[in-house]
Each structure stands twice: as C-alpha cells, then as structure tokens.
Amino acid sequence: MDKYSTLFFSDGEKTIDFVLVYKNAMVDGTRLDYFETYIDNLLRTGLNIEVDPFTVDSSITFLKIHASDDIVMHFADLCSVDLACRNIYYRPPIPPSPKFMATPLIIPDEDSYLYRRAPDTFSKRLPTTITSAERIMIVYKMLCRTKFGNRRDQYGIPKLLKEKVFLSAYPLHDGPYEWTEFGKLTDRQLLVKFWGNIHCWYKEQPIILIEKYFGTEFAFYFAWLGFYVKMLMPMAILSVLCILYGAATITTSQNINSHEICTSKLILCPRCHYMHCKFESLKSSCLQSHVTYVFDNPATITFAIVISFWSTIFMEFWQRNQSVLQLVWNVKSLENETMLRPEYIENAKRMKYSPVTETNEPYINRRVICLGYTITLFSLLLMLFLVILGVLGVMIYRISVDMMLIRSSKDEIIIENTRVIAAVTGACMNATFIFIFRAIFKILALKLTNLENHRTQQEYDNSFIYKSYSLAFVNNYSAVFYIAFFKGRFFTHPGDMNVWTDLGGLGSDICAPTGCILDLSISLMIIMMSKIIVSNFTQVLLPILVDRYNKFKAKVEFTADLPLYEKEYFMPPTEQYFLVDEYLDMVIQYGFVVFFVAGFPLAPVLAFVNNLLEIRVDASKITQSYRRPVPKQSAGIGPWFGILQATTYIGVATNALVIAFTSNFVQKEIYRHSKDSAHSGFINTTLSAYATKDFEILSRSIKTPKICFYPGRRYDPDHEQAYELTKDFWFLLAIRFLVVLVFEHVIILLKGILAYAIPDVPSYVTLQLAVQERRNRELRMKALNEEYIENRRLMGYRDIFTPTQIS
Structure with missing residues (x-):
C-alpha cells in the first residue's frame, strides 16, 4: 500500500x-x-x-x-x-538565527537535495x-x-x-512521520527530523512551519517556550556561578558562622516533648551549616536582585516578539472576541435588546450567573482548604519522623541529620500530593467553568485558565511558602507546653540553627526534579501505552500495514485543553524560578535543563504520538501573559521576604555593624538560654546540663522578664520589615522604568505599519474616488473635479 x-x-x-x-x-x-x-x-x-x-x-x-x-x-x-x-x-521579517543554531528549515540551502524534495516548505514563500x-x-x-x-x-x-x-x-497528519531518503517530503517528516528530535536540542525551532502545520495557538506556545529557554540561559550560568562562589569561599572568613558552629560547645535544648528526649550539641549542625552557606551566601542576594530585573526584561521582550508574530500571522484582530458561545445560546431562556448590536440577543438572568459564580467561589475555597490541610499533614509527618529518629536511633550520623531525612521524605510526600490534587483540580475547574455560563468562548477559556492556575498555585507553592515564611514562627521556648500540643505539634517545627534555607532548598529541589522526571516520563510513555492498548483491544498487530486514517484511530487524541496543561507546568515552574531564587539559586538551572528537554518531548509527542490537533487561531499566549506579569511582581515580594526573614542576611548585617560584633559570635546572638529545671517533661534520672540553648531572642532564665521577647527581637523585626519595604519599592520602581524604556513593538515594525496604513488609506480613497466618478457619469452629471483633485 x-x-x-x-x-x-x-x-x-x-x-x-x-x-x-x-x-x-x-x-x-x-x-x-x-x-x-x-x-x-x-x-x-x-x-x-x-x-x-x-x-x-x-x-x-x-x-x-x-x-x-x-x-x-x-x-x-x-x-x-x-x-x-x-x-x-x-x-515583518523574523531575525535569522546564528548558523550553528539553524537547521535547514531556518536557513535553507537551495542547492541541497532536501530543498528539491520540499521546495514549498523550504522556500518560506x-x-x-x-x-x-x-x-x-x-x-x-x-x-x-x-x-x-x-x-x-x-x-x-x-x-x-x-x-x-x-x-x-x-x-x-499529512503523511507518515518516518523519514525517507527519496521522494517528496511532508511537513510532518520535516518537523520530526528537525524539531522533534533530541539531537536538535540546541537548534532553533521552525516557528513558521509549526504555525503552518499546527496553527497559531500551538505556534505561540512553542515560540514563548523557546524564548523562555533563551532568556533562562544567562540566569542558569549566573546561578551556577552563585553556587561556585559559595563552594569556593566556604572555608574563608565569609563563612565565619560555620566555623563558630563547628567549634561551639553549646548544648541545644531537646526538640521533642517525650520523657527521654536527647540533647544535641550545636556543632552537630556543622555539616548543615556548610551546605546552607553554599546556597545562602552574599552572591545569592545579588542574584535575587538580578532575577527581579530579569523577569521584567523577559516579559517586555516577549511582548515585543509577540507583537511581531501577531503581524507575521495576521492575528492582531483576534484579541477581542464577540461571538456568543453555542452553550450560552442554548442555556439562554429569553432574548434581550443589545444597544451595541441593535438586535435582540440571547440573555441569561444575572441571578443564574451569580449562582454559578457563588458555587465556584465556595468550591474553590473548599479545595484550597483541603490543600492546606494536606500541607499541614505533611508538616506534622516531618515533625513526627524527626522526633521518632531522635528517640529511637543510635546512629550518630542519623541523629545529626534527622532534619534532613525528615525534610527529604516530607518533600517527596508533598510532591506526591501535588500530582494527585492536580488530576482532581483539572476536572473540578472544567465543571465549575461550565456552571458560569460565559457569553463567549474567550471568556470561558480565560475563566478555566484562571481557576486552573489558582488551584495549581496553592497546590504547588503551599508547602514551600510554609517553610519559607511560617516554619518556626509559632515556636516560643522549650518550657511552653502549648508548643507541643497545638496543631499536632506544629509549633515545635523549628528550623536548624543555620536557618530554614536548607529545608527550603531541599523542598524546591525535590519538587522541581520530581515534576521533571514524572512529567517527561508520562508524556513519552502514556501515548505509547494508549496506542498499544487500543491495538490490543482491536486485536491488531503492532506492525500491521493499515491506512493512515486507521492507524491514527488508535492514537490518543489531542484534548481541547492540551496546551493549558503545558502552559500550566511552565508557568508554575517560572514561579519557582522568580519566587524563591534567594533560597534556591539552582532553580534556573533545573528549569533550563528541563525546558530544553520539554521542547523536544512536546514536539515529538504531537508529531508522532498523538493525533493531529485541530488548528486554532490565537492572538498570543492569552491570559497567561497577565499571569506571568503578576508572577513577576509577586516574585519581588517573595524574594524580599526570603532575604529578610528566611535568610540570615539581615541578622548578619546588623550584627556586623553592631558594637558587640567583636565580643561574641554571631550564632550566639541568635540563641537564647533556657534552664533545664523548668523543663518539666525531662527525666531527672539522666544527667542533664543546667542550661541549654534554643533559637530565638528571649531573656535569660534569671531575668525578671524570663523567656519574654527581648528589645533586640523587636528591633530586628522592624529592620526586617523595613528591608522588605525598601527592596520592594526600589525594585518595582526600577522595573517600571525598565518596562517603559523597552517599547512593546519594535520601531521598524511601527514605521512599516504606518506606511502600510497610509497605502491602504490611499487605496480606499482611490476606490471611493472612482466609485464617485462612475456614479456621477451614470447620473448624467458633468464632472467638475478631476480624480487627482478629489484624492
């Protein structure tokens, strides 16, 4: 055949x-x-x-x-x-790529045999x-x-x-995807060869051919993803330099805190509330302090500021690219849709006069629409509450594992790293919950959007996307936000029994003496890596399994020679909101990059590596493993642009909060400029003393130190305000909030200036559009002029104006 x-x-x-x-x-x-x-x-x-x-x-x-x-x-x-x-x-022309990044689809060779086999595609006419x-x-x-x-x-x-x-x-599809050495080449074969191929990981994408084959909706997604990868490259390099700087200066005076911890003789108070809790020495956190410094060093603070400006540059230059592509594909007029949805027309029980169209249009009562939105609101709040409960459950699990290991383990290495073990297993559980909730939320968002009776398909799609992102935001970021901003904030002092009983012992969930940066980094690393592995694995394996299952069900040999339309019957369909899932993964990843780079500077590296692979996996998937999607026209990336803009501004706030509250940067700077900096170590200023005789649950049958230490700034046991917050605490808190305000306002102001300085449309395109509009106006005037002269002639009037005079 x-x-x-x-x-x-x-x-x-x-x-x-x-x-x-x-x-x-x-x-x-x-x-x-x-x-x-x-x-x-x-x-x-x-x-x-x-x-x-x-x-x-x-x-x-x-x-x-x-x-x-x-x-x-x-x-x-x-x-x-x-x-x-x-x-x-x-x-407008699209600037050519560097030759080493170009494939024959980007810079064709007219003398090559490939060009002769597909001249219409390679010529780009x-x-x-x-x-x-x-x-x-x-x-x-x-x-x-x-x-x-x-x-x-x-x-x-x-x-x-x-x-x-x-x-x-x-x-x-326009033919089989398998490559042939002779005969005519199809667009599908060329896309598989020069786009959906892992060997082309560093090559430019053939955006023009993607648009021709899949339509503008898919073309804009891959154009945005490719641009995102290019912009991530310098950030990935800077993030590696950040880590290398931390590793290179780990034994210098820059890391004096680790030296203090490793040589300290202080004894830390027990972290559990059982009778035989063990005391720990401060120097048991020596290894963690060195690892924390690699992620939390002076270069990281600078990198957080750079990433805030980078996000603005990324959004502004993407807007320029999008404006050019809108003109290339002639879709500028699609930005505002007015056609009513068929489902809206069906649900409308009455007609109402529209002063805009001056006709009677289908109309749904506002009370019915408000009821749908009310159901949506309460359903979303319920789902968000369930996600938060899941996060709290994971945190309580981490505390329980930490305490269990402290009580039962006799291995010193395990005892010294109980926090790390609990953080790793807790992050794995959290990643599992993320994947489970994601499947539920997709179905829920679609059903709730159907209840809202949107007038146009554009409104319907936007509402579905906003709900999907809102649920995904809480699902993916809840645990990380807790570690960054809430962990350890509920702890008072060891003798306070409410710490151990409230919220399942959540008040006893405290950070290591080196801070919460290591916990934050571990959680971010596991979540991002699990999403990379699971997402790419399922995207490659799932369509293959569906195809084989369908053929097995129909009792068809895998190698059977069937017509193309029968082969594609067995392939999984490309769902209506296929791209929503793809965008959602990338936008959530973008949030990890800009939200918490001050706590995990390696986020851009993981994102860059994943996205290089993501482009080729997605390209291979839709060209080989899925049925051809129905092409759609789109004016850009739609509501995702607004979501990305909001993410950039939230990123400024989160980085400011991480620098001020999660990192020890502010405390170190205050200590470095204080008069006591030459008399006591910095770590000592972050710890408070506690008299073990006041710790009622400790067993008196074992030898215990008279004084132990815990993270916090509280008065000593012999002070008249024993265990109350010191003035230094309130001073530090005020400075932290001041740092957040100054950081936010300065960065946002500079971001605004930067955004204003970068025009949304390139100047050469603006000039050419003005020339094109003038030519169109001249053509319209000429046509009206000729029509006027012809009408006058037919009516028998003598012309009194010449065509040049009228024009």
Whole structure:
C-alpha cells in the first residue's frame, strides 16, 4: 500500500480533510435519525463524503470528508478566517538565527537535495493555495455548525460525540512521520527530523512551519517556550556561578558562622516533648551549616536582585516578539472576541435588546450567573482548604519522623541529620500530593467553568485558565511558602507546653540553627526534579501505552500495514485543553524560578535543563504520538501573559521576604555593624538560654546540663522578664520589615522604568505599519474616488473635479 494514497479519496485527487468514525450497531433509533440528518446536511453544505469499512472490524465504518477550495474560501469568509494565500498585509521579517543554531528549515540551502524534495516548505514563500491546517480548521468549523435535529441545541460534531452517534472525529497528519531518503517530503517528516528530535536540542525551532502545520495557538506556545529557554540561559550560568562562589569561599572568613558552629560547645535544648528526649550539641549542625552557606551566601542576594530585573526584561521582550508574530500571522484582530458561545445560546431562556448590536440577543438572568459564580467561589475555597490541610499533614509527618529518629536511633550520623531525612521524605510526600490534587483540580475547574455560563468562548477559556492556575498555585507553592515564611514562627521556648500540643505539634517545627534555607532548598529541589522526571516520563510513555492498548483491544498487530486514517484511530487524541496543561507546568515552574531564587539559586538551572528537554518531548509527542490537533487561531499566549506579569511582581515580594526573614542576611548585617560584633559570635546572638529545671517533661534520672540553648531572642532564665521577647527581637523585626519595604519599592520602581524604556513593538515594525496604513488609506480613497466618478457619469452629471483633485 502506497503510504501517501491513504491521504486521498479513492479517486486519488480529493484530500481527506477530516475523518468521522461510527459503529454500525450503535447507530439505531434516535441516533440513526441524528446520523442521517447530519450527513444529509453536510452534503448540502457542499462537503464530499466517502465511506470505508474498518480493515480489522467490519462493524466500524470511517467517513472521509473533503472540502473543495471554493467551499473553504466561502466558509472562511463566513467564519472570519484570514487565509494566508489572501493576506496582502505587511509581514515583518523574523531575525535569522546564528548558523550553528539553524537547521535547514531556518536557513535553507537551495542547492541541497532536501530543498528539491520540499521546495514549498523550504522556500518560506507565502502560501499560494489553502494550507492543510486552514482547510482542517474550516472543515471543523463546518462540522461544529451543522445541525442534526430540529431543536435549537441539536447541532455540531461535539454533541454527536457525546450522544455516541460517532465514536471519534479527527483530522489527519499529512503523511507518515518516518523519514525517507527519496521522494517528496511532508511537513510532518520535516518537523520530526528537525524539531522533534533530541539531537536538535540546541537548534532553533521552525516557528513558521509549526504555525503552518499546527496553527497559531500551538505556534505561540512553542515560540514563548523557546524564548523562555533563551532568556533562562544567562540566569542558569549566573546561578551556577552563585553556587561556585559559595563552594569556593566556604572555608574563608565569609563563612565565619560555620566555623563558630563547628567549634561551639553549646548544648541545644531537646526538640521533642517525650520523657527521654536527647540533647544535641550545636556543632552537630556543622555539616548543615556548610551546605546552607553554599546556597545562602552574599552572591545569592545579588542574584535575587538580578532575577527581579530579569523577569521584567523577559516579559517586555516577549511582548515585543509577540507583537511581531501577531503581524507575521495576521492575528492582531483576534484579541477581542464577540461571538456568543453555542452553550450560552442554548442555556439562554429569553432574548434581550443589545444597544451595541441593535438586535435582540440571547440573555441569561444575572441571578443564574451569580449562582454559578457563588458555587465556584465556595468550591474553590473548599479545595484550597483541603490543600492546606494536606500541607499541614505533611508538616506534622516531618515533625513526627524527626522526633521518632531522635528517640529511637543510635546512629550518630542519623541523629545529626534527622532534619534532613525528615525534610527529604516530607518533600517527596508533598510532591506526591501535588500530582494527585492536580488530576482532581483539572476536572473540578472544567465543571465549575461550565456552571458560569460565559457569553463567549474567550471568556470561558480565560475563566478555566484562571481557576486552573489558582488551584495549581496553592497546590504547588503551599508547602514551600510554609517553610519559607511560617516554619518556626509559632515556636516560643522549650518550657511552653502549648508548643507541643497545638496543631499536632506544629509549633515545635523549628528550623536548624543555620536557618530554614536548607529545608527550603531541599523542598524546591525535590519538587522541581520530581515534576521533571514524572512529567517527561508520562508524556513519552502514556501515548505509547494508549496506542498499544487500543491495538490490543482491536486485536491488531503492532506492525500491521493499515491506512493512515486507521492507524491514527488508535492514537490518543489531542484534548481541547492540551496546551493549558503545558502552559500550566511552565508557568508554575517560572514561579519557582522568580519566587524563591534567594533560597534556591539552582532553580534556573533545573528549569533550563528541563525546558530544553520539554521542547523536544512536546514536539515529538504531537508529531508522532498523538493525533493531529485541530488548528486554532490565537492572538498570543492569552491570559497567561497577565499571569506571568503578576508572577513577576509577586516574585519581588517573595524574594524580599526570603532575604529578610528566611535568610540570615539581615541578622548578619546588623550584627556586623553592631558594637558587640567583636565580643561574641554571631550564632550566639541568635540563641537564647533556657534552664533545664523548668523543663518539666525531662527525666531527672539522666544527667542533664543546667542550661541549654534554643533559637530565638528571649531573656535569660534569671531575668525578671524570663523567656519574654527581648528589645533586640523587636528591633530586628522592624529592620526586617523595613528591608522588605525598601527592596520592594526600589525594585518595582526600577522595573517600571525598565518596562517603559523597552517599547512593546519594535520601531521598524511601527514605521512599516504606518506606511502600510497610509497605502491602504490611499487605496480606499482611490476606490471611493472612482466609485464617485462612475456614479456621477451614470447620473448624467458633468464632472467638475478631476480624480487627482478629489484624492
């Protein structure tokens, strides 16, 4: 069987633009009426249909659909789709990539054999005919608008799929993806070879071809992801330099705190509330202090400031790129959609006059809409509450593991690293919860959005995205925010029994003497790495398993030579909100990069490595493992741009809080400039003394020191205000808040100046658009002038103006 013959009807001329699949036994009764009416109406619209039985199952039938050029042209105008072959507007050039990053798709060689095998693709000329993506998009719109019954809501292929009249509906790829050495090359083969190939990990993406094959919605996603990777590269290099600086200066005077901890003779108070709790020496935290310094050193503070400016530069330059791509693909006019959703029209029980359109439009009562939003609000609050409970459960688990190891273990290495063991296992549990809640939240967000009765598809999609991100925000960041800003804040002093009883002992969850930076780094590292491993593993493995399961279910050999439309029947479909999941993963990752870089400077490195792999995995997935998605037109990355902008500003606040409260930077600077800095070590100023005789739960049968120490700034046991907060505590707290305010306001002010200095649209594009608009205005005036002269002539009037005078 010729691999290309299955792309056409039996006449070998008409292309298969869409495929509908139905099972004969299921099309009976009411379904049969729907089926016959729908097929008859499709034929009336001018579509061509050819029927073929399934090769391996005669009970299943394929309907192959073709639309002629005239039909596509006609419905393109009705659906407001601008075809590329009729686009006469200015298209700004895209700057070429460096040669070492360019593939033949980016910088083609006209003398090469590849060019001769696919000249239309390599030449990069504007299409002179309707592209396959445009044809698929128009045919799908026709399938979605065709009626199958007499009622107002009985239309469209999505409803017929819900009614199980059809088993499936999908467009075809333009041929097999396997590379061939001879003959014509398809766009799919070229994309697999030069885009969805891990060997091209450092190569530029063929954005123009991606748009031609998958549509602007996918093209904008991959353009944004590729730009994000490029911008991450310098940050990844700086993050490595940050870590190297910490490792290089770990034995110098910069790390005097570790030297103090490693040589200290102080005894720390027990971290549990059992009878035989063990005392720990401060120097048992020696190794942790060295590791903490690698992540929390002076270079990290500078890096946090740099990342705040980087996020602004990233957003501004992406906006410039997006503006250029909007003009290249002629989608600028799609930013504001006004067409009503079919579901809104169905749910509307009355009509109402619109002063904007001056017509009666379907209308849903505001009370019904408010009820939907109320249900959404309370459902989201409930889900967020459950996530917070899950986070608290993980924190209590960490405390329990820590205490259990302290009590039962006899291994000194384990005793010295109980905090690390508890942090690692707790972070693994938290990562597991993240994946579980994610699957639940996706279904919930979709159901809640359906209750809100949005007027347009754009409003519906935006609402779904905002809900998905809100739930994902709490799901992914709750545990990290707790460690960064709340851990240890509920602890008072060892003798306070409420510390051990409130919230399952959450008040006893304190940081190491070196601070919470190490816990924060461990949590971020495990969450980011688990998402990298699980996400890429499932994206590669899942479609393969689905394909093999479907073939096994149909009793088809994996190597069977089937027509292309039958092979793709077994492949998993590209879901409607396929890209929402992809964007969500990347935006959450972007949050990890800009939120907590002051606590985990390696975040940009992990993000950079993951995204290099993500581009190729996603490209391979949608070109080889999934059915071809229905192309859609989009004016950009949509609401994700606003979410990214909000993330950049939240990142300024979180980095300021990490520097002021989680890191010891502010305490060190105050100590360094204080008059006591030459008389006592810095670590001693962060600890307070406690008399063990006041610790009622300690066993008196074992030898205990008279004084132990705990993190905090409280008065000594012999002070008249014993165990109360000292004036130094309140002074330090005020300085910390002052640092947050100054950091935020200065960075945001400079970010605003930077954003103003970078124009949203390149100057050469603005100038060319002005020239294009002037030319269009001259053409319109010329046409009006000629029309006016012709009308005057037909009416018998003598012309008194010349055409040049009128224009």
